[in-house]
Amino acid sequence: MDYLLTDEQKMIQELARKIAEEKIKPVAAKYDQSEEFPWEIMEILAKADLFGIFVPQEYGGTSGGVLDLCIATEELSRACGGIAVCYAASALGTFPIMLFGNEEQKKKYLPDLASGKKIAGFGITEPEAGSDASAIKTAAKREGDYYVLNGLKHFITNGGDAQIYTVIVMTDKTKGARGASAFVVEKGTPGFTFGKKEEKLGIRASSTRELIFTDCKIPKENLLSKEGMGFIVTMKTFDMSRPGVAAQALGIAQGALDVAVKYAKERQQFGKSISSFQGIQWMLADMATQIEAARALVYSCAREIDVGCKDVGKDSAMAKMFASDVAMKVTTDAVQILGGYGYMKDYPAEKYMRDAKITQIYEGTNQIQRNIIALQLIKEMAK
Amino acid sequence: MNIIVCIKQVPETTEVKINPETNTLIREGVKSIINPFDAYAIEEGVRLKEKFGAKATVITMGPPQAEAVLREAISLGIDDGILLSDRAFAGSDTWATSYALSAAIKKIGAFDLIVCGKQASDGDTAQVGPGISAHLDIPAVTYVKKIEEINPVRNTKAIIGEDKISNGVKDNFARVERMTEAGYEIIEVSLPALITVVKEINTPRLPSLKGMMRAKQAKIIHWKASDIEVELNFVGLAGSPTQVVKIFTPAPRVGGQMLKGETQEIVDRLVGLLKSDIP
Secondary structure (H helix, E strand, O other): OOOOOOHHHHHHHHHHHHHHHHHHHHHHHHHHOOOOOOOHHHHHHHOOOOHHHHHHHHHHOOOOHHHHHHHHHHHHHHHHHHHHHHHHHHHHHHHHHHHHHOOHHHHHHHHHHHHOOOOOEEEEOOEOOOHHHHHOEEEEEEEEEEEEEEEEEEEEEEOOOOOEEEEEEEEEEEHHHHHHEOOOEEOOOEEEEEEEEEOOOOOOOOEEEEEEEEEEEEHHHHHHHHOOOOHHHHHHHHHHHHHHHHHHHHHHHHHHHHHHEEEEEEEEEOEEHHHHHHHHHHHHHHHHHHHHHHHHHHHHHHHHHOOOOOHHHHHHHHHHHHHHHHHHHHHHHHHHHHHHHHHHHHHHHHHHHHHHHHOOOOOOOHHHHHHHHHHHHHHHOOO | OEEEEEOOEEEEEOOOEOOOOOOEEEOOOEEEEHHHHHHHHHHHHHHHHHHHOOOEEEEOOHHHHHHHHHHHHHOOOOOOEEOOOOOOOOOHHHHHHHHHHHHHHHHHHHOOOOOOOOEOOOOOOOOOOHHHHHHHHEEEEEEEEEEEEOOOOOHHHHHHHHHHOOEEEEOOOOEEEEEEOOOOEEEEEOOEEEEEOHHHOOOOOOOHHHHHHHHOOOOEEEOOOOHOOOOOHHHHOOOOOOOOOOOOOOOOOOOOOOOOOHHHHHHHHHHHHHHHHHO
């Protein structure tokens, strides 16, 4: 299907695909096994200018938008969902600064993030605060020209490896959700350490760690926007980044389909290629159709955001929910098509299936996405 | 410093199809790419540019669509692209091609080093590079795997000893490592010179997005036969001394035969076999 991409978007697609094919595919299984952070690939992505595709030119980017980011994420995920999320999570950590930072903050942080010299992470989740983000306990107390942070964030993608973190913490617990604020914290700040690295089912090339704040003193200039804006920052950030998770799911699904089609053509049973069996053909046809439907939804939603549509929450939730459900279904079917080989680590199918699962969970579980969609539907009816 | 990189657009597949009537390549339906060996020439040109602040120009001779490989070279960091394209050049052999390219290089003017890939993946002749140097009357070093030094401040005694200086090595020179079948040679060559490079010389980079954007905007210089000083009867099919009589795929070599047993026994059988092969 032709999505009428701009020349720049086609270039991003071509470039990201080239990197995925030539540089990521050959090392995907290695990083999946070792769980090392894929710095060599991050450097390649940085040199290719891909970290700055959604960042305005004045801060070193190329002034693209969410769709540009989705296209790059999709292509990278096609080769490895784990490596792709290291890239996408840096964008997630960059968005709050780009959207809510003042001129000084943007000038200080964005050029290094756009060039890929530094990568970012975003921290809101805590052990007791997952889907219910208002339950966060990590607190920041104002002391003169500083804020002092105490508490713990967990399951933070790029945790320990990123140099710049945007974190959501409470500045006024009495106000509930309205008492949260967003801060930038740099790696190396005294009192800011990292906990254990999680061992994961999938996306194992990415690092997931705890962020630990123990009397961590940060300058008051690191506050993004104003005190109490933490959840607004989070919502607006997720509106921008959710299509990215959807694009990651989309890429994983496409990668699995590629593997399944190739295998079906090569695999001989009963004296012919299994791709000649209608049972396999129909599976492949369904997989491809679902992927295309997901792509149409993801790209449309990303475009909506880029042209400045308001209230994209529902569409963004639909894109994330649908694409990730498709990814889980398609990758499971890919394993099925590869049969016994699909279950073995020597073939890439099982990795796609493991990598797909997280896309139904993070940045809002698909159940939360359905809540968002339903609530918006009911709201619209009441108008 | 001025660097000129010569490249060629070739069909992507290694299994090129030949038109049996005309003995030329069938290009229809085959994706065109930069000749893989030229990618190393481009990378070396860009590295010299980055190291010495040189200006790097890329040139190709080919049909109008060969502009694509020039833009790709620019996306990798080359400054300018020149496309030499004219019906008059069609069917040029390696002699006529190198003649036309050398005339274009004369028009570019000052240069210090010309870098070419060792050979093209379609024709495999490895003649155009050295041919250009012959037409320009400059030295050529083929199969270069490393540029050790280029145009440096000369430390004469340490490098070659005084006797060799009087043998005409000028102040402007490059010292390169040239691959041979047995190892490599270190060669000093006066500049301007032409080198052809092998894949051991570097690892070509991937393009960057900003480079690709720049390449899209870049203005490619188009030169026709009338823009350069060439005699028309020395270019194109008519001006080419080489005549391709026939192109064919040679029959695959059959595997050898392994002899097993005691040494004396094997030797006897081998001699017998060799003798029986002689008509």
